[in-house]
Amino acid sequence: MISGKTRVLGVIGHPVEHTSSPAMHNAALAALGLDYVYTAFAVRPENLGQAIAGMRALQICGLNVTVPHKVGVMALLDEVSPEARAIGAVNTIDHREGRLIGHNTDAYGIMQSLRLDGGLETLPSRVALLGAGGAARAILYALLQRPEVEHIALFNRTPEKAAALAVTLDPECKRVQPGVLDASSSDLLRDTGLLINATAIGMYPHPDASPLLDPACLHPGMVVLDIVYNPLETLLLRQARQAGARPVDGLGMLARQGARAFAIWTGVEPPVEVMRAAALERLAKAAS
Ligand SMILES: NC(=O)c1ccc[n+]([C@@H]2O[C@H](COP(=O)([O-])OP(=O)(O)OC[C@H]3O[C@@H](n4cnc5c(N)ncnc54)[C@H](OP(=O)(O)O)[C@@H]3O)[C@@H](O)[C@H]2O)c1
Missing domain, CATH: 3.40.50.10860 (Leucine Dehydrogenase, chain A, domain 1)
Structure with missing residues (x-):
């Protein structure tokens, strides 16, 4: 009342x-x-x-x-x-x-989700982060706080934004490698233990889109977190499940x-x- x-x-x-x-x-x-x-x-x-x-x-x-x-x-x-x-x-x-x-509180939110929903007490040494918008910025900050993360591939449709974000949070780009998100990205993601989608790809009203043009890089043992939560089960998460990777939704x-x-x-x-x-x-x- x-x-x-x-x-x-x-x-x-x-x-x-x-x-x-x-x-x-x-x-x-x-x-x-x-x-x-x-x-x-x-x-x-x-x-x-x-x-x-x-x-x-x-x-x-x-x-x-x-x-x-x-x-x-x-x-x-x-x-x-x-x-x-x-x-x-x-x-x-x-x-x-x-x-x-x-x-x-976004950095806290993603780390708690990776730990409690993704089962990751420690993070893999190689991580891929897709996107360079507001959410990606908080996630990149959170990843850089974790010493076990040695390499972060940061891919974005507009590569200049990925490069600018990388330099802001990792001035000498010692751990962050910016690049373009396109058909060639999948090949570069094969040795990644954790993939995070922080782009709006797959979000309503385009639920049939995935940020990965070729999902062959997804593999068992990989955790795939899609922060898009509308729809909850995105195409990327379905691709992850089919490949034997662990899907984690954005909720x-x-x-x-x-x-x-x-x-x-x-x-x-x-x-x-x-x-x-x-x-x-x-x-x-x-x-x-
Ligand atoms: N689960 C959560 O708690 C949570 C929290 C925050 C946000 N989100 C979700 O995360 C997503 C991103 O949010 P944001 O605040 O970071 O948005 P934002 O600042 O507008 O950034 C959007 C990102 O998506 C990329 N993008 C958008 N449309 C694209 C397309 N058609 N093809 C390729 N790339 C595309 C943009 O690339 P360019 O730089 O090339 O434009 C940019 O990297 C949204 O779906 C939002 O709902 C979830």
Whole structure:
């Protein structure tokens, strides 16, 4: 029951109607009996400054930040965590004692998903990351924190973006090798133990597309994580299963980055499975 004491959480983005975050967070809040409500705010880019001033004035406890505000919001905050600063994007704002503190929980989300959904306590020494957008940036940062990862092949449709991202996070390109994502990429991926798709290829409304033109590089013993979660079972994951590799869908990362934000705001670890199930239900409803 919402009362005068109920605290407010939410997500800002544009568009934001299709987000599964309210479903995930409200399910976890209800499961724990916490007196918060989580909603979605459509904020146009030109209104971002007013929205953040409003967060202060209305004493909104916490916000998730999604496209297109993840970079622009950083300049409006009182503090940005070292991790979010290194990634160059904020996806969570914590309103604490009158100060707005920016965090990025995507790196945590992917690492937890690889460990708990992919069964990888330690990562393979050779990893391939497809994509050079916002999500790939957080994932590359997370991979570079792991000393056992010696080589990261970073492939993108626009190779200049892969090269720029590589230089930003690994200035001498000692561990990151940028390249183009095309028909030749598959050959270069054969000795990879972990393949992560962080491109939008395979996402609705193009579920019949795979980032791999030739899936012959997929093999048993390989973990394939596709961060696309709409649809949940992408063509890439079906190709992985057929090749005997271990497929991991993007819902685990989504739920775990959300869980980290929830813990930052409330100080309580949420039930991740409740969040995952709520997101799944929301996605199923949206698809029907
Ligand atoms: N599971 C999760 O928690 C989670 C979190 C964040 C994002 N995601 C998903 O991850 C995907 C990427 O998100 P993002 O925020 O990184 O987006 P983004 O910043 O817009 O980056 C998009 C990436 O996809 C590539 N791409 C898009 N369309 C392509 C095509 N037709 N052919 C080849 N490459 C293509 C882009 O390549 P170019 O540079 O060449 O344009 C770029 O590398 C989305 O599906 C999103 O829903 C999942």
